[in-house]
Amino acid sequence: MQQVPLERVISTSLRPRPSWPTPEPRWPFPELPAQLSFLAEVDRQIHAPQLAELSAEIVQSGRWRDYVTVCEEYRDYRLVYENDFIDVWVLSWLPGQETGFHDHEISEVGICVAQGAIREHHMHLHASDTQHVMGEGQTQQGPFGYIHRVEYEEGAPAVSVHAYSPPLAWVGQYREQSGQLLRLRQPGRTRLAPA
Numbered sequence: 001m002q003q004v005p006l007e008r009v010i011s012t013s014l015r016p017r018p019s020w021p022t023p024e025p026r027w028p029f030p031e032l033p034a035q036l037s038f039l040a041e042v043d044r045q046i047h048a049p050q051l052a053e054l055s056a057e058i059v060q061s062g063r064w065r066d067y068v069t070v071c072e073e074y075r076d077y078r079l080v081y082e083n084d085f086i087d088v089w090v091l092s093w094l095p096g097q098e099t100g101f102h103d104h105e106i107s108e109v110g111i112c113v114a115q116g117a118i119r120e121h122h123m124h125l126h127a128s129d130t131q132h133v134m135g136e137g138q139t140q141q142g143p144f145g146y147i148h149r150v151e152y153e154e155g156a157p158a159v160s161v162h163a164y165s166p167p168l169a170w171v172g173q174y175r176e177q178s179g180q181l182l183r184l185r186q187p188g189r190t191r192l193a194p195a
């Protein structure tokens with residue numbers, strides 16, 4: 001049997017990618033501002049602690065404001081930067097908007113809250129979910145295999161910066177069917193939402 005080369009199995013190639021749900025965000029995105037040029041220097045896969053630092057740096061720069069959206073119809077987000085090793089997003093949250101439980105497949109994630117607050121939930125096998133609120137400047141590290149649910153808590157809108165490595169090509173969205181947990185694999189740019 002012909003063996004599939006490993007790089008094809010774990011490829012994080014950015015193209016082709018499934019199309020966005022409509023309406024599509026602005027594309028191409030604005031040129032990377034000089035204050036965020038450090039993003040272009042990432043030349044290898046990095047892990048959750050560095051991703052959280054990188055998100056915090058974007059928050060401290062103030063340039064996240066360029067990517068904020070206010071959309072009541074659906075949860076909206078904007079791409080700040082992507083290369084072969086990372087992709088970085090600014091997510092805007094309004095009341096009632098949330099992701100549902102999901103994982104990031106092979107990507108690790110670092111989060112930093114830029115404005116307002118978000119609430120993060122974790123799932124436990126034999127206990128109730130736990131949750132905590134993340135306020136401005138707070139970071140969270142999501143290593144390989146991380147599962148969470150994120151929702152709006154406070155702000156107009158709440159804004160958070162999320163950095164992924166390798167780029168978020170796929171996510172696993174969790175659903176319950178007849179009392180059993182299902183994992184649905186979906187393109188990384190899917191607008192995650194509860195069932």
Ligand SMILES: [Fe+2]
Nearest residue numbers: 102104109148
């Ligand atoms: Fe996530």
